[in-house]
Every structure is written in structure tokens, then in C-alpha cells.
Amino acid sequence: MLFTTRTTLGLALATLGAIRAQAQEPQRPQAPTVEYRQLAPGVLASAKPLFTSDSLPGYTLEVIDLVLGPNQNAERVPLEGFALLELRAGVAQVTINGTATRREAGAHWFVPRGAQFAIRNLAEVTMIRATVFRPR
Amino acid sequence: MIGTLSPRIAIAVLVLTGAACAHGSSDWPMHRYDAARTASQPTNSPLANPAGLGTLHQVWSWHPAAVGDADVGATGWGFSASPIVYDGKVFVAHLNGRLYALTTAGAFLWKYPPAPGPGLVSTTMCNPSSPGIASTPAVAAKVAGVPAVIFGAPDPTSDNGDGRLWAVNANTGALIWKSPVLAARTANEQIGYDSPVITKHRVYVGVSNHCDNPIIAGKLYAVELNTGALVAGFTTFVAAPSRGGGIWSSPAATPDGDAIITTGNGCVAYNGGCTTEPSPNHALSMIRLQRNTGAMIWKFQPVPWSLDGDPDWAAIPTVQQSSCGHLAVAPMKDGYTHALKLGPSAPTGDPVALGLSLRQWSFPPASIPFTSGTHGDTRYIRGAAVWKDAIYVVTGGRDVTINVTAGYRRLYGLNACASDFERVRWWLQFPGSGYPTMGAPSVTRGIVYIGTSTDTLYAIADPDVFPPIGTQCDFPGVSNAACVPNGFRLTPIPAILARVKLSGSIRTTPAIAGGRVYVTTDAGFVHALSP
Numbered sequence: 001m002l003f004t005t006r007t008t009l010g011l012a013l014a015t016l017g018a019i020r021a022q023a024q025e026p027q028r029p030q031a032p033t034v035e036y037r038q039l040a041p042g043v044l045a046s047a048k049p050l051f052t053s054d055s056l057p058g059y060t061l062e063v064i065d066l067v068l069g070p071n072q073n074a075e076r077v078p079l080e081g082f083a084l085l086e087l088r089a090g091v092a093q094v095t096i097n098g099t100a101t102r103r104e105a106g107a108h109w110f111v112p113r114g115a116q117f118a119i120r121n122l123a124e125v126t127m128i129r130a131t132v133f134r135p136r
Numbered sequence: 137m138i139g140t141l142s143p144r145i146a147i148a149v150l151v152l153t154g155a156a157c158a159h160g161s162s163d164w165p166m167h168r169y170d171a172a173r174t175a176s177q178p179t180n181s182p183l184a185n186p187a188g189l190g191t192l193h194q195v196w197s198w199h200p201a202a203v204g205d206a207d208v209g210a211t212g213w214g215f216s217a218s219p220i221v222y223d224g225k226v227f228v229a230h231l232n233g234r235l236y237a238l239t240t241a242g243a244f245l246w247k248y249p250p251a252p253g254p255g256l257v258s259t260t261m262c263n264p265s266s267p268g269i270a271s272t273p274a275v276a277a278k279v280a281g282v283p284a285v286i287f288g289a290p291d292p293t294s295d296n297g298d299g300r301l302w303a304v305n306a307n308t309g310a311l312i313w314k315s316p317v318l319a320a321r322t323a324n325e326q327i328g329y330d331s332p333v334i335t336k337h338r339v340y341v342g343v344s345n346h347c348d349n350p351i352i353a354g355k356l357y358a359v360e361l362n363t364g365a366l367v368a369g370f371t372t373f374v375a376a377p378s379r380g381g382g383i384w385s386s387p388a389a390t391p392d393g394d395a396i397i398t399t400g401n402g403c404v405a406y407n408g409g410c411t412t413e414p415s416p417n418h419a420l421s422m423i424r425l426q427r428n429t430g431a432m433i434w435k436f437q438p439v440p441w442s443l444d445g446d447p448d449w450a451a452i453p454t455v456q457q458s459s460c461g462h463l464a465v466a467p468m469k470d471g472y473t474h475a476l477k478l479g480p481s482a483p484t485g486d487p488v489a490l491g492l493s494l495r496q497w498s499f500p501p502a503s504i505p506f507t508s509g510t511h512g513d514t515r516y517i518r519g520a521a522v523w524k525d526a527i528y529v530v531t532g533g534r535d536v537t538i539n540v541t542a543g544y545r546r547l548y549g550l551n552a553c554a555s556d557f558e559r560v561r562w563w564l565q566f567p568g569s570g571y572p573t574m575g576a577p578s579v580t581r582g583i584v585y586i587g588t589s590t591d592t593l594y595a596i597a598d599p600d601v602f603p604p605i606g607t608q609c610d611f612p613g614v615s616n617a618a619c620v621p622n623g624f625r626l627t628p629i630p631a632i633l634a635r636v637k638l639s640g641s642i643r644t645t646p647a648i649a650g651g652r653v654y655v656t657t658d659a660g661f662v663h664a665l666s667p
Contacts (some may be wrong), residue, residue, distance in 0.1 A: 015421075030545070030565040030566060030567050031565070032565055032612040032613040033542065034535070034539055034542065034612075034613045035613040035614075035615075036296040036611075036613045036615075036618070037618075038615050038618055038622075042622075044614060044618065044622055047613075065538045067611070067622075068338060068616075068623075069620075069623030069624045070557060070624070071610065071623050072622060072623050072624035088417075088509070088537040088538050089500070089502070089509070089536075089537035089538075104507075104508075105503075105507070105508045105537075106507065106508025106509065108298065121623075123500070123501070124500070124501040124556050124557070125500065125534055125611070127535070127537050127538045132610075134309055
């Protein structure tokens with residue numbers, strides 16, 4: 001049987017396609033790459049910092065995410081050191097040393113070292129990115 | 137929609153629309169199945185039987201090299217277009233500028249343009265939308281007395297690649313008509329990824345640009361199905377006075393023939409040179425256009441000009457007939473998926489106010505229009521498939537604002553008519569990486585087919601048709617133990633019934649027809665699989 005170059009190339013490619021088309025055993029889905037732990041009642045935090053650095057004298061810098069689910073109220077959010085926070089999504093009532101403020105997405109605020117810090121979720125889900133400066 | 141009607145009424149609807157009838161047959165005649173872009177094959181077949189999918193395997197594959205045509209190396213990137221199936225034939229368009237017709241047994245029938253002439257390519261190249269035929273064709277049951285394949289492509293004989301619509305005889309590949317130039321190459325316009333939709337004896341197609349360099353004003357044209365001429369009385373939609381609002385997706389059609397479109401980024405300082413918001417600015421919007429006049433009925437613009445970080449609305453909208461009415465659904469590049477009621481079929485007052493009032497929900501939940509946050513050029517660009525009240529979509533999840541790229545690897549099932557709390561039906565995370573990782577889903581009677589950048593086609597069973605394998609929290613990364621105490625919901629984990637390794641990355645839509653699933657890959661192969 002006479003094969004042209006074109007036919008041979010086509011057959012070779014078709015064979016490659018056939019070889020690569022292989023059924024495999026069904027599998028379980030993959031787990032998410034970012035996981036969350038219970039930081040305190042009512043609030044979850046990244047299980048591992050998203051970023052960490054010891055380059056600041058006397059402090060360890062950590063970036064973590066805080067998540068409050070529907071109807072959650074965290075009366076005491078334990079952040080060691082001081083922290084700069086950004087509300088990434090949702091609406092929250094933020095209370096620092098007894099002073100309550102309503103915060104909406106895009107807001108930034110500061111939590112002094114040793115402050116009593118509470119968050120009440122006023123939205124479906126509230127997510128906060130926290131940059132924490134923790135004394136070493 | 138039509139699938140719930142009697143055969144007599146369905147035939148009448150076919151005659152009225154001019155489109156090839158998908159409902160009631162096992163064909164897959166246009167991009168994402170039908171004019172509503174449901175990507176949902178209602179006809180029963182072994183592909184809808186969970187018990188038999190463990191044997192899903194390749195029946196045949198085909199590569200353009202079999203007929204002497206170039207793939208990677210000449211113009212590159214393999215297939216950007218998805219296959220369609222009609223009356224025993226598979227039609228697929230290639231970035232090398234050819235439209236191919238195969239039998240459903242994998243035998244080559246014809247190509248357009250025929251050899252030895254050049255393919256339909258442009259001399260402007262910047263990404264896979266540019267060189268040849270990047271979008272999926274559509275079949276009309278009858279044009280000039282014969283079934284016709286309609287597609288958008290550059291015309292190398294017109295200024296080295298002006299964009300037109302083309303109609304060729306589905307049986308022979310002979311040219312029936314070419315439309316006027318719709319996308320002027322020297323103005324940096326292109327049809328690109330935009331797949332034509334056929335409805336009510338017309339064809340809608342949108343225009344975007346080559347790589348935003350520079351951006352142009354997006355347009356939507358309506359073309360007569362029988363002649364390729366512009367539809368008289370339909371004013372071409374133009375998204376902005378000079379630049380912005382390119383239509384990178386594809387139009388969908390409502391049951392009465394109105395166009396639903398999604399538009400791309402606007403003219404801003406860093407892209408287009410606009411230091412103030414253009415007026416009008418129809419960028420970053422989902423829009424309904426009235427079929428007779430092209431008048432805007434409503435516009436939904438969730439990301440305002442001030443926050444335009446290039447989150448093109450690049451995903452094709454899907455018109456879903458759900459138990460809570462007809463919805464228009466699409467994810468946006470920033471990872472949010474929005475659902476709107478279709479609303480009235482004629483303009484009534486302010487289109488912007490009407491668009492906002494028609495919003496049913498956003499996922500994840502959000503106040504619209506946004507007033508803050510990052511809305512950038514992330515890659516949620518695949519349209520949704522729908523089945524009953526379920527929506528299957530690659531979208532950002534509840535964690536999108538803190539982990540915006542995590543959703544590239546996830547497929548969500550959403551409940552169209554539930555509360556925000558119960559929006560997530562299920563979700564799955566897939567292996568691999570990519571930008572994005574996932575292709576676009578298709579579904580047949582609760583079995584979802586989707587390809588990935590790991591060269592793999594998956595078959596997934598909605599828990600309504602096959603038992604789930606467990607539960608997981610609807611907020612990804614939260615353990616089952618912490619889920620409910622933190623106010624979230626446990627959702628079923630659907631079973632993955634099959635995964636089949638194919639020849640290359642799959643960024644297209646699997647076509648489900650006649651008991652087979654047809655898939656195109658970046659490696660330039662068409663694969664046909666069956667259980």
C-alpha cells in the first residue's frame with residue numbers, strides 16, 4: 001500500500017492522539033491550597049500566613065486573612081502585637097477598646113498593641129486581610 | 137425551552153428562527169449548543185448514564201496534518217474553536233484559517249477555503265484570537281435552500297484580514313455568501329473569539345480588537361441569514377464614542393430573538409487614553425438589545441469606570457429557563473458571576489436603572505455596583521452550562537476577594553433560584569495550573585463534561601443523578617468540623633465518573649451529540665469519545 005508523506009504524517013499524528021487518549025480511574029477532587037483554622041469563636045484565619053518576614057527589627061510581620069461567616073460575631077480577636085487591617089469583602093462592625101465603627105469593603109483601620117478587638121459580621125461573609133506586627 | 141414543547145410546535149419554532157434545530161435532536165449545531173448558549177444536551181444517550189461512564193474512551197481523533205495543513209509552528213495554538221455537530225457531520229474551525237467538515241466517524245469531507253488557496257488568516261497576530269478562525273461556527277438548517285455553516289473569520293483578500301461573516305454549504309463546503317466587512321483590520325478590529333448566534337432569520341456577531349493595542353469601540357452587528365447583508369432597521373450597537381467595550385465573548389439570544397451581550401474593558405487613562413469617563417460608556421456590561429431596532433433595553437454594569445482594572449466581561453452569557461423565570465447568567469473576569477432576569481422585550485425608561493433592578497443575585501454575594509476592591513484582568517472567561525435550576529460555571533468562590541486566582545481550578549455548581557446562603561450546589565477543585573486551568577463546561581441530563589489544561593476531559597455527576605462521594609464546606613478551605621459552626625453550609629462532593637487524557641490542553645467546549653462527546657485541543661486534535 002502506497003502512503004504519501006502527507007498520509008503518513010496524518011496517521012502518525014492520529015496514532016499519537018489515540019495513544020494519549022487514555023481512560024483513567026476516577027479520582028477524588030483536590031483539596032484547596034489555602035486552609036483556614038478557628039482563630040477564636042466566630043472568626044477563622046488562614047492556617048498558614050500568606051506572607052511572613054523577620055526583616056523588621058524586633059517584630060515578625062505576618063499577613064493573614066480573617067473570615068467571618070454568616071451571622072458570626074467574634075467578641076475577642078486575638079492578634080499579638082499591632083495590626084493594619086483591610087476589609088476586602090463584606091460589612092462589619094469593628095470594636096476597638098469599646099468604640100464601635102461600621103466598616104465597609106475597602107476600609108482600612110489600625111489595631112493598637114494590646115487593644116480589645118471585636119468584629120461582628122453584618123454581611124453574608126466578611127473577609128479581612130490583616131498585616132500583623134508581632135513582637136519577637 | 138423548545139424541548140418542553142410538542143414536536144409540532146418545535147418544528148414551527150425551527151421554521152420561524154431559521155436556526156438548525158438543536159432541541160429534540162441529538163445535534164450540537166452551534167457554540168454552546170443553542171442560541172440561549174445553555175451548553176446543555178437534553179437528548180438521552182449513554183453519555184447521560186452514570187453507570188456506564190467508567191468506560192469513556194476515544195473512538196477516533198483527527199488532525200489537520202492528515203490533509204496537509206499546518207498547525208503549531210506555522211500559525212500555532214491548535215484549536216481555539218469548539219466543534220459543532222449537525223446531521224452526521226462535525227464542523228470545526230482552526231487557527232490556521234480553515235473550516236473543516238468531518239463525518240461523525242472521523243472521515244474528512246471538505247475544508248474551506250479549499251486547497252490550494254490560502255486560509256482565512258490575518259496579518260495581524262498577537263494572541264490566539266488573531267490569526268485564523270478563533271471562534272466556533274454555527275449551522276443554519278437552510279440558507280439558499282441548503283444547510284449552511286456560518287462563521288466569522290479574517291478575509292486575507294480584504295486589507296490583509298478584515299473580519300467578515302461567511303456562509304458555506306454544509307454538504308459541499310461551497311461558499312454561499314460573505315457579509316460586508318464587519319471588523320476593519322486597520323482600525324485594529326477583529327471578530328476573534330466571537331461566535332455568531334443564529335436566531336429569527338438573522339445572525340448576531342460582535343467585534344473586539346487585537347490585544348487592546350489599541351482598544352476599539354465594541355460593536356454588535358445583525359446580519360440577514362439568507363444574504364449576509366446587514367439587517368435593515370437594526371442599528372449596529374456601538375459601545376463607546378471612540379474606544380472601549382469590545383465584545384470578546386459571543387452573543388446569546390433570548391427566546392424572542394433579542395441579543396444578550398457582554399462587553400470588555402472601557403477606555404481609561406492607562407488603556408485608551410481617556411482621563412474622564414466616555415459618554416456613553418457601555419463597557420464592562422451585560423446588555424439586552426431589542427431585535428428589531430437594536431435599541432438597548434437594559435444595561436447591567438457592576439464595575440464602574442472608576443474601578444475598571446480591565447475585568448473584561450469575556451464570558452459568553454447564558455440564557456437559562458429556570459423555575460424562577462428566564463435568567464441571563466455570566467461570570468466576569470474578576471471572578472463574580474451575575475444573574476439577571478430577562479425583563480421586558482422593549483425599552484422602558486432608563487436602561488441602567490432597569491438593569492440594576494433586574495439583578496437576581498451575584499456570586500459571591502456583593503453590593504452592586506461595586507464601590508471598592510480589585511477588578512482586574514483575571515481569567516474567569518468561560519461561559520456557564522445550565523441544566524434545570526443548576527448552573528455549572530468556572531467562577532471565583534466565596535473566597536474570591538482574598539484568593540482571586542483559586543477559582544481557576546474550580547468548577548462550581550450553583551443553584552439559580554436559591555437564596556445566597558444556598559447558592560453553592562457543589563464545587564470541585566481540579567489538578568493542574570493554567571490561566572485559566574479549566575475549559576468551558578457542557579452538560580447532558582446532569583452529567584457535566586469539562587476539559588482542563590492538564591489535557592484531561594472529566595465527566596462529573598451532579599448529585600441529583602448520582603450519589604455524591606462525601607461533603608465539604610461551601611467556603612473552600614474550611615474543614616467540615618468548622619463549617620456549620622461558622623455559619624457556612626456543607627455541600628455534596630459530586631462523583632467524578634471518568635477522566636480521559638487527550639492530546640493537549642482543552643480550553644474549548646465539549647460538544648455532546650449522538651452519544652459521543654467531541655473535544656478540540658491546543659495540540660490541534662479533534663477527539664471523539666463514547667462510553
